[in-house]
Amino acid sequence: MKRVHLLFIGAGPMAEAIFAGVLQHRPEMAITVSNNKDTNRLEQLKNHYNIETTSNWKETVTEVDVIVLACPPSAHPDVLEQLHPLLKKDQLIVTVAAGIGPSSLEAALPKGTATAWLMPNTSADVGKSMSIYAFGEDVTEEHKKVFTSIASAIGHAQELTEEQVHNLTAVTGSAPAFLYYFVEALEQAATSYGITSEQARKLVIEMVIGSAAMLEKYRDPKGLRANVTSPGGATAAGIASLDENGFTDSLMKAIHATNKRAKELGSS
Numbered sequence: 001m002k003r004v005h006l007l008f009i010g011a012g013p014m015a016e017a018i019f020a021g022v023l024q025h026r027p028e029m030a031i032t033v034s035n036n037k038d039t040n041r042l043e044q045l046k047n048h049y050n051i052e053t054t055s056n057w058k059e060t061v062t063e064v065d066v067i068v069l070a071c072p073p074s075a076h077p078d079v080l081e082q083l084h085p086l087l088k089k090d091q092l093i094v095t096v097a098a099g100i101g102p103s104s105l106e107a108a109l110p111k112g113t114a115t116a117w118l119m120p121n122t123s124a125d126v127g128k129s130m131s132i133y134a135f136g137e138d139v140t141e142e143h144k145k146v147f148t149s150i151a152s153a154i155g156h157a158q159e160l161t162e163e164q165v166h167n168l169t170a171v172t173g174s175a176p177a178f179l180y181y182f183v184e185a186l187e188q189a190a191t192s193y194g195i196t197s198e199q200a201r202k203l204v205i206e207m208v209i210g211s212a213a214m215l216e217k218y219r220d221p222k223g224l225r226a227n228v229t230s231p232g233g234a235t236a237a238g239i240a241s242l243d244e245n246g247f248t249d250s251l252m253k254a255i256h257a258t259n260k261r262a263k264e265l266g267s268s
């Protein structure tokens, strides 16, 4: 079988997490990484991962099978315009950008171009991304095979419709930040009782890791919560306070605000 060659346009942490997973799980694939200006970053990545890098992706674009756009949404119009005249038949164009679904890629690229949208999260760094994805109209079974081997190299992946990826970007892509924010708040609460920030960090992080392991084992957040919440006990008072202060409503609003912004970014 022909060696699949991936070109990353964008060399930030998301690109790095994806190609690091691919290098580990699909070592048969060739990787070239590029960005628009930071040549030091490319040099570091080249030395660390022993991959090809280029500061002029246009020179490489005709040689590759898959082009992964890992640059910000705002860079897409310009990058897609530059890509348009260079694309060859059978190449697959994947974006990981918030708000930019396959229909946006198709509108900007030659008719018939195979496109896909991968929405990962930063847990790709440890091979535990929960990624969601959608395909464009013109992907073949072969494109799908290559795409899923990339997506599965960084963790779990679930195919959805384009609209669903738009609406769930907040839940899988951004919510890790909400969880880390929750951890920061608990650390702050812990230090307010006179322990050091190192002690607070250990208490909170180990509590979260333990809770995540319980979720992984039992997959029943409501039941697990009930087991912690002794009737008339201390936890019940805390949950009641969260409810009184609009915990679920506040989270729903955060999800809506995130998705609204992602759509704005994708259409700018």
Ligand SMILES: NC(=O)C1=CN([C@@H]2O[C@H](COP(=O)(O)OP(=O)(O)OC[C@H]3O[C@@H](n4cnc5c(N)ncnc54)[C@H](O)[C@@H]3O)[C@@H](O)[C@H]2O)C=CC1
Binding pocket: 009, 010, 011, 012, 013, 014, 015, 034, 035, 036, 037, 038, 070, 071, 072, 073, 075, 078, 079, 096, 097, 098, 119, 120, 121, 122, 173
């Ligand atoms: N960070 C996250 O948790 C997630 C990010 N994403 C998406 O992944 C993409 C990248 O994210 P990060 O790596 O965090 O961003 P970043 O901003 O740290 O990195 C972006 C990279 O793109 C390069 N770049 C910018 N303009 C360019 C251009 N015109 N041509 C070529 N390269 C260009 C930059 O030099 C940089 O290497 C974004 O589109 C974001 O929406 C998706 C899911 C999660």
Ligand SMILES: O=C(O)[C@@H]1CCC=N1
Binding pocket: 098, 169, 173, 174
């Ligand atoms: O903040 C952002 O725009 C991206 C989308 C998902 C996670 N980070």
